């Protein structure tokens with residue numbers, strides 16, 4: 056457990072705190088549901104205890120002064136946490152005026168290296184605003200000593216924090232609060248207190264509930280299903296017969312992307328990144344898909360969706376838009392993140408989109424930590440890194456030579472990115488560009504149109520043949536050679 060013992064330091068921009076306490080209010084009866092798309096959460100799927108095992112050591116942490124901090128009964132606590140996850144609702148309904156309390160660790164191993172308190176407060180505020188009719192009306196930065204997810208405020212701190220009478224809830228900007236701490240704080244402040252996990256879980260859980268049939272059938276798990284079908288229908292125009300077969304298979308097995316990875320027709324490129332970094336905007340820019348709607352809010356994308364696009368070589372690819380990550384969040388406990396990670400693991404190429412804002416390093420670390428838990432196949436670890444929003448940083452040039460700088464919004468850098476993607480996709484999927492000499496009288500040309508991507512046909516009338524430039528997978532090429540041994544590679 057960690058303790059916040061020092062006095063509150065109200066920054067210049069923080070509102071004044073007032074004296075006076077109130078009795079705790081009873082929990083309101085309903086859940087706030089943002090009006091957005093859906094994903095699923097299964098409370099029974101509690102496998103871990105947060106990202107990276109950041110929970111306290113079994114025998115309790117010791118402060119720098121040698122003080123032993125409160126021991127805890129891990130089992131009881133786990134039960135209480137599970138109960139919290141099962142309980143409905145997680146958040147109160149209606150308009151909420153929130154006091155944001157941010158514990159700032161200023162020294163020790165838990166001091167955040169890659170960010171600052173004001174930026175963390177700004178992000179926490181965006182998170183609160185993600186909820187319909189929730190607004191932050193007061194902010195406090197509270198110096199903290201040890202960064203553990205279980206918070207115990209020192210008595211002095213408790214006495215100094217007073218929430219304004221119009222405040223209806225406190226958002227404590229920590230990954231997770233231990234249930235006893237929550238109770239203690241609510242008793243002290245007279246309003247309900249929430250952490251990052253509860254807020255994000257509510258967003259996704261509410262989303263999941265809306266996906267379920269009214270009669271209470273089984274939940275509709277996050278999958279690219281319908282969107283993928285739409286995408287494939289578009290591609291059907293070009294390769295009708297083949298795609299129809301793929302659709303049939305897709306109906307039979309919803310996990311087509313994963314299971315048939317090797318034999319899959321279209322390379323799959325997953326866009327991953329921190330929330331709000333511009334993944335959706337980039338997919339819109341690359342595909343021209345008008346149905347894609349980027350938004351300036353955290354967790355604008357709550358489902359994994361698929362979108363068709365074309366590489367310069369005319370190879371069709373499927374871009375997967377994924378759920379963005381957020382620091383200080385136990386991603387593994389939220390089904391939508393697990394689903395996102397699973398889909399990422401089944402793609403051919405991972406593109407890591409980074410917002411070149413001041414928080415870019417923290418965001419990168421968060422995303423990489425989430426991906427690390429995946430045990431991705433080694434080739435996928437070699438992701439293409441995209442630095443986005445460069446229009447906001449005049450003169451920006453990426454430090455790593457491998458990164459591609461773009462403005463998805465303004466379309467800057469997209470030709471370079473497409474070329475990089477093409478190169479990486481062809482390598483990742485074992486496709487190659489070949490020029491094949493085929494007889495015009497035979498079936499080779501139509502076979503190539505069906506089984507590969509034909510880029511160019513150069514007819515040689517006197518030879519009754521054509522030189523055909525194709526992008527072809529190694530398996531298709533070996534089939535071609537077996538079927539048409541007389542055709543030669545040029």
Ligand SMILES: Nc1nc2c(ncn2[C@@H]2O[C@H](COP(=O)(O)OP(=O)(O)OP(=O)(O)O)[C@@H](O)[C@H]2O)c(=O)[nH]1
Nearest residue numbers: 331332333334335336350351354355356379463464
């Ligand atoms: N200035 C600028 N803004 C951008 C750029 N790319 C995206 N944005 C803006 O950033 C905000 C978030 O964009 P999204 O594409 O929704 O971001 P996302 O990564 O999909 O976000 P989540 O789905 O919430 O994880 C939107 O307001 C976009 O207009 C860019 O290149 N330049």
Ligand SMILES: [Mg+2]
Nearest residue numbers: 334335355356
């Ligand atoms: Mg998005």
